[in-house]
Amino acid sequence: MRPNVDRRPPVMADVARLAGVSHQTVSRVLNDHPNVRAETRTRVMRAIDQLGYRRNLVARALVTKHSRTLGVVSFDTTLYGPASTVYGIEQAARDAGYFVSIVSLRTIDRAGVNDAIGYLAEQGVDGIVVVAPQRSAARALDDLPAGMPAVAVEGWHQGEVSAVSVDQVEGARLAASHLLELGHETVWHISGPADWLEAEGRIEGWRAALTAAGRPIPGMLTGDWSPRSGYRAGKELAAMAGDVTAVFVANDQMALGLLRAFTEEGVKVPEQISIVGFDDIPESEFFSPPLTTIRQDFGAVGRRSIDVLLRQIESGEGLPHERLVVPPQFVLRGSTAAR
Amino acid sequence: MRPNVDRRPPVMADVARLAGVSHQTVSRVLNDHPNVRAETRTRVMRAIDQLGYRRNLVARALVTKHSRTLGVVSFDTTLYGPASTVYGIEQAARDAGYFVSIVSLRTIDRAGVNDAIGYLAEQGVDGIVVVAPQRSAARALDDLPAGMPAVAVEGWHQGEVSAVSVDQVEGARLAASHLLELGHETVWHISGPADWLEAEGRIEGWRAALTAAGRPIPGMLTGDWSPRSGYRAGKELAAMAGDVTAVFVANDQMALGLLRAFTEEGVKVPEQISIVGFDDIPESEFFSPPLTTIRQDFGAVGRRSIDVLLRQIESGEGLPHERLVVPPQFVLRGSTAAR
DNA sequence: ATCCCATTTGTTAGCGCTCACTTCGCGACT
DNA sequence: AGTCGCGAAGTGAGCGCTAACAAATGGGAT
Secondary structure, X not given: OOOHHHOOOOOHHHHHHHHOOOHHHHHHHHOOOOOOOHHHHHHHHHHHHHHOOOOOHHHHHHHHOOOOEEEEEEEOOOOHHHHHHHHHHHHHHHHOOOEEEEEEEOOOOHHHHHHHHHHHHHOOOOEEEEEOOEHHHHHHHHHOOOOOOEEEEOOOOOOOOEEEEEOHHHHHHHHHHHHHHOXXXXXXXXXXXXXXXXXXXXXXXXXXXXXXXOOOOOOEEEOOOOHHHXXXXXXXXXXXXXXXXXXXXXXXXXXXXXXXXXXXXXXXXXXOOEEEOOEOOOOHHHOOOOOEEEEOOHHHHHHHHHHHHHHHHHOOOOOOOOEEEEOOEEEOOOOOOOO | OOOHXXXXXXXXXXXXXXXXXXXXXXXXXXXXXXXXXXHHHHHHHHHHHHHOOOOOHHHHHHHHOOOOEEEEEEEOOOOHHHHHHHHHHXXXXXXXXXXEEEEEEOOOOHHHHHHHXXXXXXXXXXXXXXXXXXXXXXXXXXXXXXXXXXXXEOOOOOXXXXXXXXXXXXXXXXXXXXXXXXXXXXXXXXXXXXXXXXXXXXXHHHXXXXXXXXXXXXXXXXXOOXXXXXXXXXXXXXXXXXXXXXXXXXXXXXXXXXXXXXXXXXXXXXXXXEEEOOEOOOOHHHOOOOOEEEEOOHHHXXXXXXXXXXXXXXXXXXXXXXXXXXXXXXXXXXXOOOO
16 A cells, blocks of 8 residues: 555645644745744745645635636637737736636627626636727626726726726827828728727727818728728729728738738739728738838737736725726838828 | 625525525535425525625635636747637637636746746646647646646647647648649748747658658758748848749748748749748738648647547546647648749 | 743634535335 | 335535634843
8 A cells, every 4th residue: 555645735734744833834934924933934845845735726715815816808819919918918917926817708798798707706816807899898897796806908988997908099090190191182991890999999080180181081991800801991992093092901900901902903002002000910011011000019008907907906996997098109111102 | 884794795605594595505506416406496596696696616626626727828829829729728618617727928948837837736727738839848748747637739749748739740741742743843941940849840841741752952941930030031032043943931920021022022922932831820811922821720729639638637637648630731822833 | 030022833713615424304115 | 104215405524725813932121
């Protein structure tokens, strides 16, 4: 018969016994409690790695009521934007000593987001980040469990919860203004799908820039963020080549589709039509031509959202909700030219 | 004084009291235990949502020793490949009723991966998926905590742990063979960074195809997966234009960089040089020209890895480790032409 | 020497749940 | 009637940890 000592993982009591102290002292060592004699500490430490002991954070969470885990609800983390945001969130959380539990939704609607939040709450997360780019999803934040710290990313909707986002309106304004300054009479827009807050913000900024300059607001085409939808829009636009000289596309992927459609139709960019994208994905710089675009600092958004969330958690609720805005950045490349 | 009843979240005992049963009966209802009278069940259910009760999974995990949480260790989840794989993992895990806790590493080395695994183990995950594309990272799997179910994704290295991956060698062979069949004398290769298992597999497949056809193996350039590194390689290749007629690039992003460099240098694709990429990112279809490439089904890899992991977990260890391979798929588009 | 107080360590209870067991009630069968 | 058996419910212990308090120890001030 082999000793059953190492059959199951060692617990604090095992360490205590080996070190000749009480389990509480072991706990104190593990939690860096000041009042432990150095000699005792090293004895405990030695016992810990002699046994290969790892503390059980589940048991700890049960008594402290803090799991040091944050929940993240997101949508299609395959896309560059959400993926980068979640990455930023995860890095910032880990730097602050928190774990991240992720739920990524296939379809994003109020019920789905609610379910996800519910699971996360059961699991005992200390706070939740909802990457809620759609209006319908953002509404789910209204029925958050009472007292659950939370922050919305790209999903501000006048609710009772803090939000962090890139200033979409400003970004779009930057894009449209650039085109106008280049001497274009007006600027067309390929927007993102309806119901997306980002799409709405970009439309608003685009409109504002045109209105401010006293220019006519041309028709608007709507895509779904995919290169294919941009391609389709590009084909339509190419058909009315003479009229269109400048296009602001709501994201870089659609801009790529547009570029492809224009290439096929023999429309020269930027000679005949100038294009500005949005996002600045790593590929944009190497499109043909390299894409002028608006950079969103997704990493910063992720980090800021964790800042806000942790402040809420660590101050024990009661904080007023805040709204943080990260500025977009204009990136000039080769897809735009003077008229 | 307000009643302190709703001061802190209700627990099972509160539900039991309200429903006039014991806490154990509430537990039975929650766990779908068969021996509960229908009438009792509904009474408990009513009490549950009257109080807005949610069970505390932390307490449950403490006693069952199962958290129904899986750990994922990954590297740069900003990239399309890892992001898609993690997405597939998360979906499959959730469908099976598991949560996913993610740690994404900035730099990937043995120590980093080990730390991550350690944290996850403390946190009480039931199993771990390591997306370990680098040789050094994969080695960390050798010192996994005893008895911890685990699976490596894209990180097979002869170890004692199960692995799931796309058949890189076969994919590369497909790419090179296609080019050879088109009548090219030989095929150049822009590889991924050294130490990456995928890069090695692709080199191996490329070499194998050339060798099998009795062709000379030309020099090889090395990139770092980024479009920029592909761009640099493209400039080099363009300088020796006459010699090079076919290039197999280790991923689509670098292929984009190559395309850009060739465009700048006036090298026509596919007329002068044919290019095959690897991955089939969503953008590839809209490159100019659309990229012929090898598709990796990242979602399938994620799902399969969860299958393997759950089988290990639910059978209570003792399973032999397995090695699953997902076939790559050749995608013909416009960047290749007959010589 | 005496007392006091700060430092270090030990003891006990209990977080919210599930598991193993016990108890209860009721119909079926001798 | 008696009792066996089974479904439905309850009881108590304990998972591994931390919080709160209690106890022991050892200087300095008196």
